[in-house]
Amino acid sequence: MARHAGVSPSTVSYVLSGKRSISEATTRRVRESIDALGYQPHAGARSLASRRSNVIALVIPLREDVHVPVAMRFAVSVVTAARAFDHDVLLLTQGEGPDGLRRVAGSAMVDGVIVMDVEADDARVPVLRSLDLPSVLIGVPEDTEGLTCVDLDFAAAGAACVHHLADLGHTEVAFVGQPPSVYERRTGFAERTVAGFEEAAAERGVVATSHPCSPDTVREVVGTLVGEHPGVTGLIVHNEPSVGPLLEAFAEHGRTVPGLSVVAIGPVPPGVPPLTSVDLPAEEVGARAVGLLMDKIEGPAHPGVTLQVPRLTTRQSTAPRP
Amino acid sequence: MARHAGVSPSTVSYVLSGKRSISEATTRRVRESIDALGYQPHAGARSLASRRSNVIALVIPLREDVHVPVAMRFAVSVVTAARAFDHDVLLLTQGEGPDGLRRVAGSAMVDGVIVMDVEADDARVPVLRSLDLPSVLIGVPEDTEGLTCVDLDFAAAGAACVHHLADLGHTEVAFVGQPPSVYERRTGFAERTVAGFEEAAAERGVVATSHPCSPDTVREVVGTLVGEHPGVTGLIVHNEPSVGPLLEAFAEHGRTVPGLSVVAIGPVPPGVPPLTSVDLPAEEVGARAVGLLMDKIEGPAHPGVTLQVPRLTTRQSTAPRP
DNA sequence: ACATCTCTTCGAACCGGTTCGACGATGGAC
């Protein structure tokens, strides 16, 4: 490559990195050779010499109670954002657990890591603290000391739904949440949503109950709501895959939208009529996580928790209290 | 590292790779130092010297009509299988198109690539042919000359469903397929399933119709079936996300399972009663793809198409014709 | 006792970049 352009290897490097000024004529000559040869610098050599691999790791959850399409949206947005910073993404699954992190960090395969689906008390957090590998968490653990975290402000999302329904005059609302297992392992986002919901309900003087729900228990939950809480006129659903079955089950009891006002938290699946919802901005959160990680890779860390402000979009599924 | 163990760097390398015999005493000493120091070889240096990165690329589709959970199952199984061969997985999205392949190949970032969701006439195929980068396709393009492909035998899957229903005495069956866009871009698996279905139906003398279907057109499709094909008693559904809504829509017309016998192709989503189905063995296909890729990386290529034989599992959704 | 062979280990070259110090050329100030 350098020979083809008639310059030294270092000159080629400087042309590519721009770290020293190179005359316009030489730059042109080098670029022409690059095009002519289809030259691509050897990634291994580059990472060896520069101590930068230009790769970040993405740890993706595998749990069955994680909603896969949402996880995928995060993953895709992370890859896209990383490419914009000239980085690639190495995919790690939960399979190896914390050891996977140690491995990629120890062998200098990656410059940083993004960890998805962080729990309140996550085994990976102490490992990250010990590794001095730049990292960003998507999700918020209990102790955020020294960590960089990004997430949707789920408490605000839960609250926004309550305020929307209260503004419409509803006085008794129910929250249908994630499967019980999600709460049992203390996943931050689920807890915080419920907390935001309950707090806002108390503040507005709204009667509120909350109900975990998995695909198999939809009918049971609806039975409870119809039987024991007949006064409920507003429903907040934080459980994307169950929205459809839930609405059908309610319809069987004669409760249809928007007589029953429904707000969804998260993307609404196709095949369901458009619902008033707080969207989950996976793309923004993913891109933000990558941006923060790049900052950390470049310079000193600025730890902190970034919460994306939720936006409620009004659609046809909510109406004033009948 | 070498100093800590009191040996030369080359000795350490031979202990790790096992490419030359090293005395037991020395091996033990080196391993002790490795443990004591938590030593991990530098991935970049290794790839530079050995011309192997121990990383494979996985090109994952982004299209909205691809069923995301299935894609994810493939991805996870590929990562797991790759780890068993001491390889990591670099995630490429469709975003960069063929250029992404050129980039990772040219910079020697990866030893091979697995391409998912291959279309009949796929733009990436000629690129792969030109790259001399070991590759395995998940999916089967039109011209497989020189390629290594893995897939479920979808034609056999479609046929198996027909045979199952015909064995139960059904004489008029319908096939509910993927969204129209999937057929329009000539995705192999969808076409082959329909072909297998039609061929087997002709062979068994069964009256057969097939109907593309997207989440938005479920009711429409059901309307057509109930109205124009009232004699249909067997249904084959090759469209996972629509199974639930489809059955509900039929129920509204008084057609319930198993009076209407239903066979699904692909995993059945939770929240739907267990269906007789041909499962989509994503885990096996992913693992097989990785295995074939490793063979190609190690030795000479053995191109060819590997089709995984489908297995039909009988559950409560199919019964003899009433 | 000497030539040979095997087993284990080392040294040196090499993989392909990056980075720093230095050197020659050029230009401006005095």
Added chain:
DNA sequence: GTCCATCGTCGAACCGGTTCGAAGAGATGT
């Protein structure tokens, strides 16, 4: 016309492994 700063480029060291040839130590055969 000399002195010094600036600009553009080069050479060499280095990043941390892998690989091959060869050397040294014992074992074996004669």
